[in-house]
Ligand SMILES: Nc1ncnc2c1ncn2[C@@H]1O[C@H](COP(=O)(O)OP(=O)(O)OP(=O)(O)O)[C@@H](O)[C@H]1O
Protein backbone atom coordinates (compact mmCIF):
# COMPACT_ATOMS: atom_id res chain seq x y z
CA UNK A 570 0.00 0.00 0.00
CA UNK A 571 1.53 3.27 -1.01
CA UNK A 572 1.05 5.41 2.03
CA UNK A 573 4.44 6.72 3.00
CA UNK A 574 3.15 9.68 4.98
CA UNK A 575 0.33 9.39 7.46
CA UNK A 576 -2.25 12.09 7.92
CA UNK A 577 -4.53 12.85 10.86
CA UNK A 578 -8.13 13.95 10.75
CA UNK A 579 -7.58 17.30 12.45
CA UNK A 580 -4.89 18.35 9.96
CA UNK A 581 -6.90 17.00 7.04
CA UNK A 582 -9.98 19.00 8.04
CA UNK A 583 -7.89 22.16 8.34
CA UNK A 584 -6.34 21.41 4.92
CA UNK A 585 -9.80 20.97 3.37
CA UNK A 586 -11.01 24.29 4.75
CA UNK A 587 -8.63 25.97 2.28
CA UNK A 588 -10.74 24.57 -0.59
CA UNK A 589 -14.32 24.69 -1.70
CA UNK A 590 -14.51 20.92 -1.26
CA UNK A 591 -17.28 20.30 1.26
CA UNK A 592 -17.07 18.75 4.73
CA UNK A 593 -15.01 15.61 5.33
CA UNK A 594 -17.15 12.49 5.81
CA UNK A 595 -14.49 9.75 5.51
CA UNK A 596 -11.03 9.06 4.16
CA UNK A 597 -8.77 6.05 3.58
CA UNK A 598 -5.33 5.30 2.19
CA UNK A 599 -5.28 3.78 -1.31
CA UNK A 600 -3.67 0.36 -1.52
CA UNK A 601 -2.02 0.93 -4.90
CA UNK A 602 0.83 2.77 -6.52
CA UNK A 603 4.46 2.99 -5.42
CA UNK A 604 5.43 6.63 -5.84
CA UNK A 605 3.19 8.97 -3.87
CA UNK A 606 0.80 8.68 -0.92
CA UNK A 607 -2.81 8.69 -2.12
CA UNK A 608 -6.03 8.91 -0.12
CA UNK A 609 -9.63 8.60 -1.21
CA UNK A 610 -11.80 11.25 0.46
CA UNK A 611 -15.56 11.39 0.69
CA UNK A 612 -16.86 14.84 1.44
CA UNK A 613 -20.30 16.40 1.33
CA UNK A 614 -19.26 17.62 -2.15
CA UNK A 615 -18.37 14.12 -3.49
CA UNK A 616 -15.28 11.92 -3.92
CA UNK A 617 -11.79 13.37 -4.21
CA UNK A 618 -8.21 12.12 -4.34
CA UNK A 619 -5.66 13.61 -1.99
CA UNK A 620 -2.05 13.13 -3.14
CA UNK A 621 0.98 13.77 -0.96
CA UNK A 622 4.07 14.00 -3.15
CA UNK A 623 6.97 11.81 -2.07
CA UNK A 624 10.63 11.14 -2.80
CA UNK A 625 10.77 11.07 -6.61
CA UNK A 626 8.69 14.18 -7.17
CA UNK A 627 10.54 17.48 -7.04
CA UNK A 628 8.38 20.27 -5.63
CA UNK A 629 9.70 22.59 -8.36
CA UNK A 630 8.21 20.25 -10.99
CA UNK A 631 4.68 20.31 -9.57
CA UNK A 632 3.52 23.37 -11.57
CA UNK A 633 4.49 21.44 -14.73
CA UNK A 634 2.48 18.33 -13.74
CA UNK A 635 -0.57 20.17 -12.42
CA UNK A 636 -0.55 22.67 -15.31
CA UNK A 637 -0.28 19.80 -17.79
CA UNK A 638 -3.44 18.19 -16.39
CA UNK A 639 -5.30 21.48 -16.89
CA UNK A 640 -3.90 21.85 -20.41
CA UNK A 641 -4.84 18.29 -21.41
CA UNK A 642 -8.29 18.55 -19.91
CA UNK A 643 -8.90 21.78 -21.84
CA UNK A 644 -7.92 19.86 -25.02
CA UNK A 645 -10.46 17.11 -24.38
CA UNK A 646 -8.22 14.48 -22.71
CA UNK A 647 -10.07 12.92 -19.80
CA UNK A 648 -7.72 13.24 -16.85
CA UNK A 649 -8.04 14.35 -13.22
CA UNK A 650 -7.91 18.05 -12.41
CA UNK A 651 -6.19 19.59 -9.40
CA UNK A 652 -8.61 21.80 -7.45
CA UNK A 653 -7.64 25.39 -6.66
CA UNK A 654 -7.57 26.57 -3.05
CA UNK A 655 -9.45 29.73 -2.05
CA UNK A 656 -6.21 31.67 -2.73
CA UNK A 657 -5.95 30.16 -6.24
CA UNK A 658 -2.95 27.91 -5.49
CA UNK A 659 -3.12 24.34 -6.81
CA UNK A 660 -0.65 23.10 -4.26
CA UNK A 661 -0.85 23.04 -0.47
CA UNK A 662 0.95 21.24 2.33
CA UNK A 663 -0.14 18.44 4.63
CA UNK A 664 1.90 16.41 7.13
CA UNK A 665 4.99 18.26 5.93
CA UNK A 666 4.59 17.17 2.29
CA UNK A 667 3.45 19.10 -0.78
CA UNK A 668 -0.16 18.03 -1.34
CA UNK A 669 -2.95 18.51 -3.90
CA UNK A 670 -6.64 17.70 -4.07
CA UNK A 671 -7.51 16.04 -7.36
CA UNK A 672 -10.86 15.27 -8.95
CA UNK A 673 -11.91 11.62 -8.82
CA UNK A 674 -11.89 9.84 -12.18
CA UNK A 675 -14.51 7.12 -12.73
CA UNK A 676 -13.32 3.77 -14.03
CA UNK A 677 -11.06 0.87 -13.16
CA UNK A 678 -7.69 -0.23 -14.37
CA UNK A 679 -7.43 -3.58 -16.13
CA UNK A 680 -5.58 -6.47 -14.56
CA UNK A 681 -5.74 -8.47 -17.82
CA UNK A 682 -5.77 -6.15 -20.84
CA UNK A 683 -6.77 -7.66 -24.18
CA UNK A 684 -5.57 -6.54 -27.64
CA UNK A 685 -8.66 -4.31 -28.06
CA UNK A 686 -7.65 -2.43 -24.90
CA UNK A 687 -4.09 -2.09 -26.18
CA UNK A 688 -5.46 -0.48 -29.34
CA UNK A 689 -7.39 2.02 -27.19
CA UNK A 690 -4.23 2.80 -25.23
CA UNK A 691 -2.23 3.37 -28.42
CA UNK A 692 -4.91 5.76 -29.65
CA UNK A 693 -5.12 7.58 -26.31
CA UNK A 694 -1.33 7.95 -26.15
CA UNK A 695 -1.21 9.50 -29.62
CA UNK A 696 -4.14 11.79 -28.78
CA UNK A 697 -2.34 12.86 -25.62
CA UNK A 698 0.84 13.58 -27.62
CA UNK A 699 -1.10 15.79 -30.03
CA UNK A 700 -3.03 17.48 -27.21
CA UNK A 701 0.21 18.41 -25.40
CA UNK A 702 1.11 20.65 -28.31
CA UNK A 703 1.12 24.27 -27.16
CA UNK A 704 1.76 23.48 -23.49
CA UNK A 705 4.09 26.28 -22.48
CA UNK A 706 6.14 24.68 -19.67
CA UNK A 707 9.14 22.41 -20.19
CA UNK A 708 10.60 19.67 -18.07
CA UNK A 709 13.59 17.65 -19.24
CA UNK A 710 13.36 13.90 -18.62
CA UNK A 711 15.19 13.32 -15.34
CA UNK A 712 15.04 9.59 -16.02
CA UNK A 713 16.86 9.45 -19.34
CA UNK A 714 20.52 8.52 -19.97
CA UNK A 715 22.10 10.76 -17.29
CA UNK A 716 19.46 9.82 -14.75
CA UNK A 717 19.99 6.13 -15.46
CA UNK A 718 23.73 6.46 -14.86
CA UNK A 719 23.08 8.22 -11.55
CA UNK A 720 20.53 5.61 -10.43
CA UNK A 721 22.80 2.79 -11.46
CA UNK A 722 25.69 4.29 -9.52
CA UNK A 723 23.54 4.00 -6.38
CA UNK A 724 22.65 0.33 -6.96
CA UNK A 725 25.56 -1.18 -8.91
CA UNK A 726 27.57 -2.15 -5.82
CA UNK A 727 24.72 -4.34 -4.54
CA UNK A 728 23.24 -5.50 -7.85
CA UNK A 729 24.80 -8.95 -7.73
CA UNK A 730 22.93 -9.55 -4.45
CA UNK A 731 19.77 -9.56 -6.56
CA UNK A 732 21.14 -11.63 -9.44
CA UNK A 733 24.66 -12.80 -10.05
CA UNK A 734 26.24 -11.13 -13.10
CA UNK A 735 23.86 -8.18 -13.05
CA UNK A 736 26.59 -5.62 -12.50
CA UNK A 737 28.41 -6.57 -15.66
CA UNK A 738 25.27 -6.98 -17.77
CA UNK A 739 23.75 -3.61 -16.86
CA UNK A 740 27.10 -1.83 -17.13
CA UNK A 741 27.37 -3.15 -20.70
CA UNK A 742 23.79 -2.16 -21.51
CA UNK A 743 24.33 1.41 -20.33
CA UNK A 744 27.50 1.68 -22.42
CA UNK A 745 25.59 0.44 -25.47
CA UNK A 746 22.71 2.87 -24.95
CA UNK A 747 25.08 5.82 -24.46
CA UNK A 748 26.32 5.21 -28.01
CA UNK A 749 23.07 4.13 -29.68
CA UNK A 750 20.48 6.47 -28.12
CA UNK A 751 18.60 8.34 -30.88
CA UNK A 752 18.99 12.11 -31.04
CA UNK A 753 16.82 13.56 -33.79
CA UNK A 754 13.39 12.03 -33.34
CA UNK A 755 10.22 14.15 -32.92
CA UNK A 756 9.84 15.40 -29.35
CA UNK A 757 7.01 16.70 -27.24
CA UNK A 758 5.49 16.16 -23.82
CA UNK A 759 5.30 12.45 -22.95
CA UNK A 760 3.43 10.69 -20.13
CA UNK A 761 6.44 8.46 -19.41
CA UNK A 762 4.58 6.02 -17.12
CA UNK A 763 1.45 4.94 -19.02
CA UNK A 764 1.15 1.53 -17.37
CA UNK A 765 -2.15 -0.37 -17.02
CA UNK A 766 -2.67 1.03 -13.51
CA UNK A 767 -2.65 4.55 -14.95
CA UNK A 768 -5.34 3.97 -17.58
CA UNK A 769 -8.97 3.69 -16.52
CA UNK A 770 -11.69 1.85 -18.40
CA UNK A 771 -15.46 1.81 -18.00
CA UNK A 772 -16.39 -1.52 -19.54
CA UNK A 773 -14.22 -1.78 -22.67
CA UNK A 774 -14.20 1.98 -23.16
CA UNK A 775 -11.09 3.88 -22.11
CA UNK A 776 -12.34 6.49 -19.64
CA UNK A 777 -9.21 8.42 -18.74
CA UNK A 778 -5.52 8.70 -17.92
CA UNK A 779 -4.00 9.43 -14.51
CA UNK A 780 -0.63 9.91 -12.83
CA UNK A 781 1.27 12.53 -14.82
CA UNK A 782 4.09 12.75 -12.30
CA UNK A 783 6.80 11.49 -14.66
CA UNK A 784 5.58 13.57 -17.61
CA UNK A 785 8.41 15.45 -19.35
CA UNK A 786 9.74 16.58 -22.71
CA UNK A 787 11.30 13.71 -24.61
CA UNK A 788 10.98 11.67 -27.80
CA UNK A 789 7.35 10.74 -28.53
CA UNK A 790 8.40 7.29 -29.75
CA UNK A 791 10.06 6.65 -26.38
CA UNK A 792 6.58 6.88 -24.81
CA UNK A 793 5.37 4.30 -27.35
CA UNK A 794 8.20 1.99 -26.32
CA UNK A 795 7.22 2.39 -22.65
CA UNK A 796 3.69 1.26 -23.53
CA UNK A 797 4.98 -1.75 -25.49
CA UNK A 798 6.87 -2.78 -22.36
CA UNK A 799 4.01 -2.14 -19.99
CA UNK A 800 1.08 -3.54 -22.02
CA UNK A 801 2.31 -6.17 -24.47
CA UNK A 802 4.13 -8.77 -22.37
CA UNK A 803 2.40 -11.71 -20.71
CA UNK A 804 2.92 -12.82 -17.11
CA UNK A 805 5.22 -15.63 -18.33
CA UNK A 806 7.53 -13.00 -19.85
CA UNK A 807 6.61 -13.63 -23.51
CA UNK A 808 5.91 -10.76 -25.89
CA UNK A 809 2.36 -10.81 -27.28
CA UNK A 810 2.67 -9.61 -30.87
CA UNK A 811 -1.13 -9.36 -31.25
CA UNK A 812 -1.21 -6.81 -28.43
CA UNK A 813 1.82 -5.03 -29.87
CA UNK A 814 0.20 -4.83 -33.29
CA UNK A 815 -3.02 -3.47 -31.79
CA UNK A 816 -1.22 -0.85 -29.69
CA UNK A 817 0.91 0.32 -32.61
CA UNK A 818 -2.06 0.34 -35.00
CA UNK A 819 -4.06 2.41 -32.51
CA UNK A 820 -1.18 4.88 -32.19
CA UNK A 821 -0.54 5.06 -35.96
CA UNK A 822 -4.22 5.72 -36.66
CA UNK A 823 -3.94 9.04 -34.80
CA UNK A 824 -0.27 9.99 -35.19
CA UNK A 825 1.61 7.88 -37.75
CA UNK A 826 5.13 7.00 -36.63
CA UNK A 827 7.86 8.14 -39.04
CA UNK A 828 10.32 5.69 -40.62
CA UNK A 829 13.04 6.97 -38.28
CA UNK A 830 10.84 6.44 -35.21
CA UNK A 831 10.00 2.91 -36.34
CA UNK A 832 13.66 2.08 -36.94
CA UNK A 833 14.54 3.36 -33.46
CA UNK A 834 11.88 1.36 -31.57
CA UNK A 835 14.11 -1.59 -30.56
CA UNK A 836 16.72 0.73 -29.01
CA UNK A 837 14.05 2.89 -27.37
CA UNK A 838 12.42 -0.24 -25.93
CA UNK A 839 15.77 -1.33 -24.49
CA UNK A 840 16.10 2.09 -22.88
CA UNK A 841 12.61 2.11 -21.43
CA UNK A 842 12.97 -1.45 -20.10
CA UNK A 843 16.23 -0.37 -18.47
CA UNK A 844 14.60 2.74 -16.97
CA UNK A 845 11.94 0.69 -15.14
CA UNK A 846 14.47 -1.98 -14.21
CA UNK A 847 16.67 0.69 -12.59
CA UNK A 848 13.95 2.41 -10.54
CA UNK A 849 12.62 -0.97 -9.42
CA UNK A 850 16.11 -2.20 -8.52
CA UNK A 851 16.83 0.95 -6.52
CA UNK A 852 13.51 0.60 -4.66
CA UNK A 853 14.12 -3.12 -4.14
CA UNK A 854 17.43 -2.38 -2.44
CA UNK A 855 16.37 0.66 -0.45
CA UNK A 856 12.70 0.31 0.58
CA UNK A 857 12.75 -0.57 4.29
CA UNK A 858 11.14 -3.85 5.34
CA UNK A 859 7.66 -3.16 6.66
CA UNK A 860 7.01 -0.07 4.48
CA UNK A 861 3.39 0.10 3.38
CA UNK A 862 4.14 -0.48 -0.29
CA UNK A 863 4.28 -3.55 -2.53
CA UNK A 864 7.73 -3.48 -4.14
CA UNK A 865 7.83 -4.18 -7.89
CA UNK A 866 10.06 -6.88 -9.32
CA UNK A 867 13.10 -5.52 -11.19
CA UNK A 868 13.79 -8.88 -12.85
CA UNK A 869 10.54 -8.63 -14.85
CA UNK A 870 12.16 -5.67 -16.64
CA UNK A 871 15.52 -7.40 -17.01
CA UNK A 872 13.70 -10.14 -18.95
CA UNK A 873 12.02 -7.56 -21.17
CA UNK A 874 15.36 -5.86 -21.75
CA UNK A 875 16.90 -9.17 -22.81
CA UNK A 876 13.99 -9.72 -25.22
CA UNK A 877 14.52 -6.33 -26.89
CA UNK A 878 18.23 -7.00 -27.21
CA UNK A 879 17.54 -9.78 -29.69
CA UNK A 880 14.90 -7.85 -31.67
CA UNK A 881 16.24 -7.07 -35.17
CA UNK A 882 13.52 -4.67 -36.32
CA UNK A 883 10.21 -3.16 -35.24
CA UNK A 884 8.42 -5.77 -37.40
CA UNK A 885 8.95 -8.09 -34.42
CA UNK A 886 6.77 -5.77 -32.32
CA UNK A 887 3.92 -6.16 -34.82
CA UNK A 888 4.47 -3.23 -37.19
CA UNK A 889 3.32 -4.40 -40.59
CA UNK A 890 5.28 -1.71 -42.47
CA UNK A 891 8.60 -2.08 -40.61
N1 LIG B 1 -7.93 10.95 -9.95
C1 LIG B 1 -8.13 9.69 -9.54
N2 LIG B 1 -9.37 9.15 -9.61
C2 LIG B 1 -9.60 7.91 -9.17
N3 LIG B 1 -8.67 7.12 -8.62
C3 LIG B 1 -7.41 7.58 -8.54
C4 LIG B 1 -7.07 8.88 -9.00
N4 LIG B 1 -5.76 9.09 -8.77
C5 LIG B 1 -5.30 7.97 -8.20
N5 LIG B 1 -6.28 7.05 -8.06
C6 LIG B 1 -6.16 5.72 -7.44
O1 LIG B 1 -4.94 5.67 -6.73
C7 LIG B 1 -4.07 4.65 -7.27
C8 LIG B 1 -2.65 5.14 -7.20
O2 LIG B 1 -2.53 6.36 -7.91
P1 LIG B 1 -1.25 6.72 -8.76
O3 LIG B 1 -1.09 5.73 -9.88
O4 LIG B 1 -1.33 8.15 -9.14
O5 LIG B 1 -0.15 6.52 -7.65
P2 LIG B 1 1.42 6.43 -7.78
O6 LIG B 1 1.97 6.13 -6.44
O7 LIG B 1 1.91 7.66 -8.47
O8 LIG B 1 1.49 5.13 -8.67
P3 LIG B 1 2.52 4.56 -9.76
O9 LIG B 1 3.11 3.40 -9.09
O10 LIG B 1 1.62 4.17 -10.93
O11 LIG B 1 3.46 5.67 -10.12
C9 LIG B 1 -4.61 4.41 -8.66
O12 LIG B 1 -4.33 3.11 -9.14
C10 LIG B 1 -6.11 4.63 -8.47
O13 LIG B 1 -6.67 3.46 -7.91
Ligand SMILES: N[C@@H](CCO)C(=O)O
Pocket residue numbers: 603604762764845848849865
Ligand atom coordinates in the same frame (compact mmCIF):
# COMPACT_ATOMS: atom_id res chain seq x y z
N1 LIG C 1 5.07 2.06 -13.41
C1 LIG C 1 6.27 1.91 -12.61
C2 LIG C 1 6.08 2.42 -11.22
C3 LIG C 1 6.00 3.92 -11.17
O1 LIG C 1 7.27 4.46 -11.54
C4 LIG C 1 6.70 0.45 -12.55
O2 LIG C 1 5.86 -0.42 -12.82
O3 LIG C 1 7.85 0.19 -12.23
